Amino acid sequence: MTEIYETQPERTDLPLVAMPSVLKSMIDPIKAQFPALKDVARVRMFEEFTSDEDVIAERVADADVLLVGGYHISDDLLRTLNEHSHVKCIVFCGTGVASYINLDLAREFKIRVCNAEHYGDHAVAEHTFALMLELVRRTGQLDANVKAGSWSWAGGDGLQLAGRRLGIIGLGGIGSTVAGIARAFGMKVSAWNSHVPAEHFERSGAEPVNDLNELIANSDVVSVHLPLNNATRGIVTAENLAHLQPGTLFINTARSEVIESGALLARLSKGDIPAGLDVFDHEPLAADDAICKVPGIVLTPHVGWRTDGAFKELTRQMIQCVVAYFAGKDYNVVVSER
Incomplete structure (x- = not known):
């Protein structure tokens, strides 16, 4: 059974940040960053890695922000998120997001897309x-x-x-x-x-x-x-x-x-x-x-970016993207919702 890690679950008045799939190496580093979201947003993280788009869509149906680590967002999944979820901000654990999501389609749907820079x-x-x-x-x-x-x-x-x-x-x-x-x-x-x-x-x-x-x-x-x-x-x-x-x-x-x-x-x-x-x-x-x-x-299997130092800086930037989004500010924005 998949373990679900949640912060501030009682704060249903706060928006929800969902991480439906996570690389094992990212779990501890990103947990260390979650305190920055205290009184800003709840977090729900599923502690397993999956690229099953039906599972991902189900797990983020009530989320406002999607944290993405290590999988692609197909056009079909992006359409599902646009039509059947509250997601209006997608934060990637990497720099080259053009390889992982259709930026033009995200722009059409007015979904913010953020990345991480120079972390690796x-x-x-x-x-x-x-x-x-x-x-x-x-x-x-x-x-x-x-x-x-x-x-x-x-x-x-x-x-x-x-x-x-x-x-x-x-x-x-x-x-x-x-x-x-x-x-x-x-x-x-x-x-x-x-x-x-x-x-x-x-x-x-x-x-x-x-x-x-x-x-x-x-x-x-x-x-x-x-x-x-x-x-x-x-x-x-x-x-x-x-x-x-x-x-x-x-x-x-x-x-x-x-x-x-x-x-x-x-x-x-x-x-x-x-x-x-x-x-x-x-x-x-x-x-x-x-x-x-x-x-x-x-x-080698696309592992150049995977070190302890890179994970620490990467997850810091991911959470900073979320903090900025809810504050109405820009941070590492690749596609703006405005």
Whole structure:
């Protein structure tokens, strides 16, 4: 039986905030934030994870605010919420909400959509280097070899990051953090100069490169950190990826949709680009997906953002979004109800 955690249940005069599905890792961090809603709103949280839309719709039927963690809001569910619930504010546990909800439809229904910003800059940046280091040192394979009684590495010697050039596509909070780590490793850092404020280059120490093809062609490692929105969807094209030199490492911990559909799989299928990917066109990734058959790449299940520090900051921002909504203020608003 699903446990239900409630705050101020006797305060039926207060609006209701519902979290019908929650990642296990979020339960304690978000509970720690609920005191900020004292005398502001009641909370009802179902302590299990489900993406069953019928269950979600039933659990939020009498709610004013929906807290979303780790699942998509389909157009059908959004229509149900609009027609059969009181929900007028949806707060996501992430930044790239365009991947999880139809923002235009939410705007049509006058439902506020909020996100969280920069909560995972360090988490995703660190995961970027986890993927990068796995590609150049193969610690997972070495661990398995040693435990199997082998003291050799059939895969050959490792690669050194120091002295190599990292090309960053997307020099925002995460990209800038990645640049700082790369410089600490002794890497040279460049970044695509596409609508990037000058202070980002000054702060990160990255060298601006105006042409994306040039950035890709001259980098030993290419790492993608663009947010997903209408302007960035498919912005990295097959023609851009054609400039990857054999042996260049390719990392994507941002969103798969910022790359032209099918372009990355086509380039990686040539077998000469080691890649580390945390995001995919279809999630969860099926075992028979074509990307799983490409040799020489490392795949992780969209976990770059999942650290204790990120959960703490993420849940703080989620509850701040709720406090601001009931106070008639804006905080991390992606789609306004007004």
